[in-house]
Amino acid sequence: METRELRGCSEDELIEICEKIGLKRFRASQLFQWVQQKAVRTWEEMKNIGASDRQAFSSRLSLYPLEKVREQRSKDGTRKYLFRLDDGETIECVLMDYARTRSRDRHTVCVSTQVGCAVGCAFCATGLEGFRRNLTVAEIVGQVIDITHEVRQEDPDFQVTNLVFMGMGEPLLNYDHLLQAIHLLNQSKGLNIGMRRMTISTCGVVPRIIQLAKDNPQVGLAVSLHAAQDDVRNELIPMNRRYPLSQLMEACQEYTEITHRRITFEVALTTENARPEEAEALARLLKGQFGHVNLIPVNPVAGTGMERPNPELMRKFAQVLEDAGMSVSSREERGTDIDAACGQLRRQWEGELK
Ligand code: SF4
Structure with missing residues (x-):
């Protein structure tokens, strides 16, 4: 049976x-x-x-709990886990704790949705390994359950409060399982994580962005933009050749018209692209969008040749966007002393097995 x-x-x-x-x-x-x-x-x-x-x-x-094969803890409290699945594949997920003064503490889990990834972004360790398979609903939900179980050994009242689907894989390419997992994680008889405390991050799967708007599960959407010109973005995110920026921007407009929800546009900054001209191009591209720009200093990954820009370059980049009337933030850096970039811990572990 x-x-x-x-x-x-x-x-x-x-x-x-x-x-x-x-x-x-x-x-x-x-x-x-x-x-x-x-x-x-x-x-x-x-x-x-x-x-x-x-x-x-x-x-x-x-009932197959995930098997923890490695854990790294950062000085800032960030914990990165490598879990083995039932078929021997491995995935990463990360727990980030943010202490708050006015409201309860925030415990955010960065969840994976695929083993490997077919998109192959130039700055990503997961992309370097190629695609293996989609995660099942149980494996997506299981990451949050097993992290909860793990932390409750030390703190019995521990609750995950926020989720970001930004781990290994492109979430919108495992759409049905993702939505089922979100629904389960939101159940009041389950972990009861609010829809508005969940964010899906995509590199721009245009038809699925529109589908998500129509299904409108009330979760946040983050779009990994990273460049404002197609020729540059083609090199960074190969999916841009299939869904170029004009189509992506139209889909984002449609998404906000249907959902009335603001999109977060993620921009990874390197020593190469953290220039005022790039910031001006970005401001032109995003004119009229209901969005917010989040600047992320890239995590150095061996084999990608990319380096993190200095804070002064980042500050100037943000200033250009702010002068153009945009809402801008810089992502708080977490776990920089461990292999924090997505896919790095798995690569390191698989390398040791070879
Ligand atoms: S950044 Fe995301 S979409 Fe791009 S290769 Fe990595 S996991 Fe895939």
């Missing part, structure tokens, strides 16, 4: 399974809460479900 992945099932799907195997519906709610809210990793931990019912469930449902 074919089994489903428990961590990828909604409560309604678990109710259906209960009905098929002759268990009471409330067992589905208990099971859902153990897995999605209490973040347990084994059947034995589900204390209020008897052994025979657990046995009946396990004939229909498989």
Whole structure:
């Protein structure tokens, strides 16, 4: 009999399974809460479900927690995890803690959606390794569950508050699984992470941006722009050849018209592109968009030849955009003393195995 992945099932799907195997519906709610809210990793931990019912469930449902194979901790508290999946593939995810003074602390997990990535951005360690496969719903949700489980060993009240789908892979190329995972992570009987506290980052998959606007799950959208001219962006993000800037900007307009939500435009700055002319071109491109620009000093990755610009160059770049009336921020640097750029930890680990 074919089994489903428990961590990828909604409560309604678990109710259906209960009905098929002759268990009471409330067992589905208990099971859902153990897995999605209490973040347990084994059947034995589900204390209020008897052994025979657990046995009946396990004939229909498989439970594969992710296996932590490496963890790095930064001086600023950022933790980067390398998890092994059931088939031996590995993925990265990152937990960033931000202490707040006025409201509760923010605990943000950067989630992966694919093993490897087909997009092949020039500045990205994940892209250098190529695409292996999409993550299942259970594997996407599982990253947040297993990080929660891990941190609760030290702090039993720990809760993830924010998610950014900015880890390995292009989230909009695994669209259906991404949306199902978002729905599960938002459940009040689960981790209860608000939709508005989730952000999907894309390099510009135009049809999916429009689809996301229509489906409108109330999550934030960040577009990795990185260059304001097609010839430069073609080199940085090969997908730009398929969906050039004119199409991307139209899709962004449509997205904001439908959702009334502001888009974050991400711009990675290197010693090459952190120039006033680039900033002026960016201001022209984004004129009329309902957006905000986030400047990111690039993380140096061996093999890409890219270097981080000095703070003065970044400040001048931001000033040009602000003078053009744009809202601008610089991403707070996290985990710079560990392999923080997406894909670096996995590359390093796989290199050691060779
Ligand atoms: S930056 Fe994102 S989309 Fe580009 S190669 Fe890396 S993982 Fe893929």
